[in-house]
Amino acid sequence: MRRAGRLFDIIQALRIAPRPITAATLAEQLEVTVRTVYRDIATLQARRIPIEGAAGIGYVLRRGFDLPPLMFTADEIDAIAVGARLVRRLRDPGLQDAADAVLAKITTILPDRLRSGVAAAPFFVSDGSAAVPEGIDLSDVRRAIRETRKIRITYADAEGRRSHRTVWPIAMLYYVDVTLLGAWCELRRDYRHFRVERILTSTLLEEVFPTAGGKLLEGWFVLQQSRAADGKLFG
Structure with missing residues (x-):
């Protein structure tokens, strides 16, 4: 996972956590070392992301913080929705999971009035007929x-x-x-x-x-x- 994506995932994990999350828990979720999580937390704090806590105790994201909303045009939202559905029909489980993750991230940070345009878009893409590979990932x-x-x-x-x-x-x-x-x-x-x-x-x-x-x-x-x-x- 690229660092930018990992930093985003840390913020998202802290946003929805009901209690402080330890670096060890974050490291397990992100499949990185605890030392890497410590560095990432320090980077986010240096960028003025209001993360509070300490090693061994856990970290929380101060209430009221949110990422700036992404602004998309109607056509851009339609492109995201259709594109993710097109990827889902590929016989590539890794890309299918990634498409779902992209939709989840986008719907989380979009303003409420725009979320349904992605999550429940009235676009339907037919399934592909390519054979599922078994001998190669x-x-x-x-x-x-x-x-x-x-x-x-x-x-x-x-x-x-x-x-x-x-x-x-x-x-x-x-x-x-x-x-x-x-x-x-x-x-x-x-x-x-x-x-x-x-x-x-x-x-x-x-x-x-x-x-x-x-x-x-x-x-x-x-x-x-x-x-x-x-x-x-x-x-």
Whole structure:
């Protein structure tokens, strides 16, 4: 979790807490160390957030404090509501949970008159038909993309033939009926796209791959555009 998000979550936890919360409890909720919580609390206090308390006793947020309300236009609120519902239909549990968390945060800090526009928006998005991946955690894939880490996979093609590959994950492609991993394949020495439901096993490696100053992604993007123009779906 990024620090900005963690600071926000600390404020939210203190806002709804009926009694003082210890740093140990916050650390467990946020999956960080107690020392990190102490630093974050000190940062918030330095920014004049009225947090009171001490180590070993617990912390409270002084009554009456609230975050400045976010101001959105009607179209922006509609975009948030529709966007979150679109994410929910992806076969990516991590992103689904994140979409719900975003809606919860936004509805908490919006003025009352705007909350229903997000929480109970009259927009309905159809379910996707992409298969649910069982051999790979898509949260690990997105992490690997961010951290430029290699992934070792066992992959089955359309005929069921298996191969073992080490890939450099570059991008995720979410279609209604299929989810693809765009990557550089060490076995084929070329760009490849893998249907995530055909990945039988996967291991996130510590080894990082070179990005060639952005040229690796640029090369994939050019290829993706070319094939998309030809109406081809990567498999």
